[in-house]
Amino acid sequence: MIKKIIGGLVVGGILFGVTSALDFPQIFQLMFVAYAVLGTLVFSILDAPSVAPFSGLKAVIGLLAFYLVLSVAYITGASLWPQYDPEDEKGKINRILEPKRKLSEQGKTEELLARAKGLEEQAKSIAERLKNLSKDLPDASGGAAPAAGGAPAAGIPTDAKDLEARAFAIWQDQECYNCHKLRGEGGKKRGPELDNIGSYMAAADITAKILDPKSFMAEGFEKEYEKKKMPDKYKEVMDDKDVDILAAWLSGLKNTSVPTPKPIKKK
Ligand code: HEC
Numbered sequence: 001m002i003k004k005i006i007g008g009l010v011v012g013g014i015l016f017g018v019t020s021a022l023d024f025p026q027i028f029q030l031m032f033v034a035y036a037v038l039g040t041l042v043f044s045i046l047d048a049p050s051v052a053p054f055s056g057l058k059a060v061i062g063l064l065a066f067y068l069v070l071s072v073a074y075i076t077g078a079s080l081w082p083q084y085d086p087e088d089e090k091g092k093i094n095r096i097l098e099p100k101r102k103l104s105e106q107g108k109t110e111e112l113l114a115r116a117k118g119l120e121e122q123a124k125s126i127a128e129r130l131k132n133l134s135k136d137l138p139d140a141s142g143g144a145a146p147a148a149g150g151a152p153a154a155g156i157p158t159d160a161k162d163l164e165a166r167a168f169a170i171w172q173d174q175e176c177y178n179c180h181k182l183r184g185e186g187g188k189k190r191g192p193e194l195d196n197i198g199s200y201m202a203a204a205d206i207t208a209k210i211l212d213p214k215s216f217m218a219e220g221f222e223k224e225y226e227k228k229k230m231p232d233k234y235k236e237v238m239d240d241k242d243v244d245i246l247a248a249w250l251s252g253l254k255n256t257s258v259p260t261p262k263p264i265k266k267k
Contacts, residue, residue, distance in 0.1 A: 001047060008040025027081075155241045156248050167249030170242045174234065182253075190229055192218045195258035198251045205263070206247035211235045216263040225266075 015032040024032075054062065132155055157163040171177065177186030181193040197206065201216070208215040213230040224230070234243065 001044060004040055004043050004047070008036055008043075011039070012036030031081075156245055160252075163245065163249050163252075167246050170238075170246045171249075174238060174242075174246075176246075179229070191224065192221060192261045193258050194250060194260055195253055195255040196260035197263075198254040199256060200260070200263050201251060203244070203247040203251040205265075206250050207243055208267075209263070210238070210243050210247065212267070215265070215267045217266050218261040218263055220261045 012033045015036055016029055019029045019032050135154065157166055171182070176182075179187055179191035181187030182195060187193065201209070205216065209230075211234060213228065213232050217225040221229075
């Protein structure tokens with residue numbers, strides 16, 4: 001009897017150790033130990049002195065009593081374990097998910113608002129372009145090229161802020177910043193800093209340089225000029241008007257504290 005109890009304790013201990021090593025939930029660990037206790041009990045009952053056989057009504061009552069005891073033991077045992085009510089569990093899951101669901105819904109509305117705003121801006125810019133287009137029309141019918149040395153070319157914003165905004169967007173789109181530092185940003189030392197370019201070049205010169213990089217050479221950049229580092233593609237990829245806007249803006253940059261090299265006319 002004592003041996004069996006010791007055996008049960010050892011088995012229970014081993015099960016507890018193994019299940020905790022395997023990171024089983026605590027409830028399962030307890031369950032395994034409970035199985036060991038149950039097993040010990042069963043083995044102990046085997047040792048019990050045998051009862052004299054009985055039959056008839058006595059046997060039937062005995063069997064029913066046995067069932068009764070077993071059922072009571074089972075039901076009380078089972079009711080001691082934590083109970084899981086599906087509705088309860090659903091409630092818990094909902095409570096956990098609700099804030100996340102709300103967040104994602106909020107995210108959606110924010111995204112929609114942002115998209116609406118973007119569309120509005122697009123519409124505005126199209127309207128502005130149309131306005132500019134209608135301004136250009138009489139000009140375009142008059143002659144193809146803007147008169148040299150005349151009034152500012154059509155389509156170039158007269159307001160300094162407008163000009164800057166449009167030109168800087170073009171500067172970004174065409175990735176001039178890849179080679180040219182401007183206002184301390186961009187450039188991987190491949191080309192000159194351009195903050196003081198307006199002190200040397202008029203808009204027409206800069207337009208010439210953009211459309212034909214061979215037309216001017218920055219002093220001190222002989223090697224780069226010979227190697228044709230400045231791309232010869234803007235004539236094809238850029239809108240004429242965009243070139244004019246960019247050149248007009250750059251020709252106004254006269255920050256003398258930046259050592260922009262002097263351009264040398266080559267053509
Ligand atoms: C892949 C590099 C690269 C890109 C991109 C580039 N440039 Fe240049 N650029 C140079 C180099 C190198 C020089 C100096 C050699 C020369 O004059 O060709 C230069 C020279 C110039 C000069 C003359 C500067 C001076 O001080 O004489 C101007 C103006 C200029 N670039 C404007 C632009 C504009 C505007 C863009 C964008 C539309 C642009 N560059 C894009 C490499 C580049």
